[in-house]
Structures are given as structure tokens and as C-alpha cells.
Amino acid sequence: MASAAGAGxxxxxxxxxxxxxxxxxxxxxxxxxxxxxxxxxxxxxAAGLRAVHLGRSGTGPAEESHRISTLGELATYL
Structure with a gap:
């Protein structure tokens, strides 16, 4: 979070x-x-937020359809 904020x-x-x-x-x-x-x-x-999972090691559950491996990929989900 600090890196993202630091990048503006x-x-x-x-x-x-x-x-x-x-x-x-x-x-x-x-x-x-x-x-x-x-x-x-x-x-x-109403509540209904969608999660984006950061998994740098790529070892999370395969059913997590919104998975990124770097914070640089996050912008595509915003």
C-alpha cells in the first residue's frame, strides 16, 4: 500500500x-x-464487493478467478 501511494x-x-x-x-x-x-x-x-487475490507465489486455490501475481496487475480490476 505504501508503494502504491508513493507512486501517486x-x-x-x-x-x-x-x-x-x-x-x-x-x-x-x-x-x-x-x-x-x-x-x-x-x-x-448493498454489500457485494469482489475480491482480487494477490498471490506472488502462485500457490493459491485455482478457483480464485481474480488472482494477480503483482500489484502492477491490479489496475485491470479497478
Missing amino acids: LAVAVPTNGSAAQQRGKLERIGLSHIAQVFTPDDLGV
Whole structure:
């Protein structure tokens, strides 16, 4: 996340969880200053986010259809 923000990309955490929970996680790992948290309530939409899995080693479950091996591939899913 820090690398993406450092490269000038907007960094956000879309989540089906609570905003307080996700902000707490970001605070604990020292990244709260670079990422926004968006929940369905924040956006006024129903939950239904799609995950994109980062698997640099390529060893994740084959049924994960939205898998990337580098952060450079993430833009195609945004």
C-alpha cells in the first residue's frame, strides 16, 4: 500500500466489514495516513464487493478467478 501511494496512486480499502475495524487495522500497521476505508454504508450501496487475490507465489486455490501475481496487475480490476 505504501508503494502504491508513493507512486501517486489513490489507496483505499473497500470492505464488507465495519469501517472502525478496518481503520483500526490500518492504524496498527502504520498505514492509516495513506488509505481511505470504504464500506457499503459509506457508499450507500448493498454489500457485494469482489475480491482480487494477490498471490506472488502462485500457490493459491485455482478457483480464485481474480488472482494477480503483482500489484502492477491490479489496475485491470479497478
